[in-house]
Amino acid sequence: MTARSCVEHFVEGIIYLFGDEYLRIPTPADLQRLLYIGEYRGFPGMIGSIDCMHWEWKNCPTTWKEKYSRGSSTLNGINVLDRSPVFDDIINGQTPQVTYSVNGRKYRMAYYLTDGIYPKWATFIQYISLPQDPKTVLFAQRQEAARKDVERAFGVLQGRFAIVKSPALFWDKSKIGKIMRACIILHNMIVENKQDGYNLYNVSEFQQGEDSGSSHVDLTYSTDTPSNIQNMMSVRTTIRDRQKHERL
Numbered sequence: 700m701t702a703r704s705c706v707e708h709f710v711e712g713i714i715y716l717f718g719d720e721y722l723r724i725p726t727p728a729d730l731q732r733l734l735y736i737g738e739y740r741g742f743p744g745m746i747g748s749i750d751c752m753h754w755e756w757k758n759c760p761t762t763w764k765e766k767y768s769r770g771s772s773t774l775n776g777i778n779v780l781d782r783s784p785v786f787d788d789i790i791n792g793q794t795p796q797v798t799y800s801v802n803g804r805k806y807r808m809a810y811y812l813t814d815g816i817y818p819k820w821a822t823f824i825q826y827i828s829l830p831q832d833p834k835t836v837l838f839a840q841r842q843e844a845a846r847k848d849v850e851r852a853f854g855v856l857q858g859r860f861a862i863v864k865s866p867a868l869f870w871d872k873s874k875i876g877k878i879m880r881a882c883i884i885l886h887n888m889i890v891e892n893k894q895d896g897y898n899l900y901n902v903s904e905f906q907q908g909e910d911s912g913s914s915h916v917d918l919t920y921s922t923d924t925p926s927n928i929q930n931m932m933s934v935r936t937t938i939r940d941r942q943k944h945e946r947l
Contacts, residue, residue, distance in 0.1 A: 703870075707874060711877060718880065721884040724788065727917075731914075731915070731916040743799040743801055743912065744808075744914055744947075745810060748848060789934060796916070797914070797916055798913075799913045806943070808938070811823055813825050813826070819945070820940070824842065856882055859882075859889075
């Protein structure tokens with residue numbers, strides 16, 4: 700019991716002291732780096748991947764789960780997405796503007812790579828489950844390889860922190876969630892400390908401010924631009940634009 704209590708206090712202290720810094724949303728500089736890496740890998744405008752919305756389901760309030768698990772209603776990955784805060788900052792006008800080009804067309808909203816269950820939104824690029832020609836086969840291979848980053852990242856956490864790989868059964872989900880956040884914070888600290896030694900991607904050109912591709916973040920964009928309901932609904936519609944999804 701003493702060891703368990705110490706772990707609980709330790710993770711709460713880590714989150715309290717360092718959460719704002721190491722669990723923050725990407726800064727414009729972070730976002731530009733993500734865009735650079737995405738374009739380097741063949742996906743201009745890509746800022747990462749969302750792999751399995753069941754993480755959102757696990758973190759939903761218990762009252763949601765009870766409500767939508769009864770009767771004919773089911774809170775699955777898709778309608779959880781409607782309640783997810785992942786695009787709230789975009790809708791509220793609190794994110795930097797992003798511009799990039801694909802096949803001669805300009806776009807102004809970054810996207811995530813996903814598997815096939817996600818809706819055809821402008822902010823998602825799905826996996827092609829049954830590619831039929833060399834072009835779609837290549838796309839599917841590259842898209843799947845990029846989406847593996849999430850699994851590899853979780854594998855790194857499991858390898859570095861044994862408590863993530865085999866969490867104690869007597870902890871509830873809330874406390875396991877805090878343990879996960881504390882481990883992510885500690886991992887991000889390690890990455891920050893060692894990042895100068897990483898050479899997977901040559902980001903020196905980007906760091907010097909040189910043009911390294913079509914993807915660009917407007918660093919002067921104001922995060923406190925006032926928004927109204929019409930603007931918010933317009934952005935929400937843009938996020939869900941199926942035509943833009945198909946073109947992209």
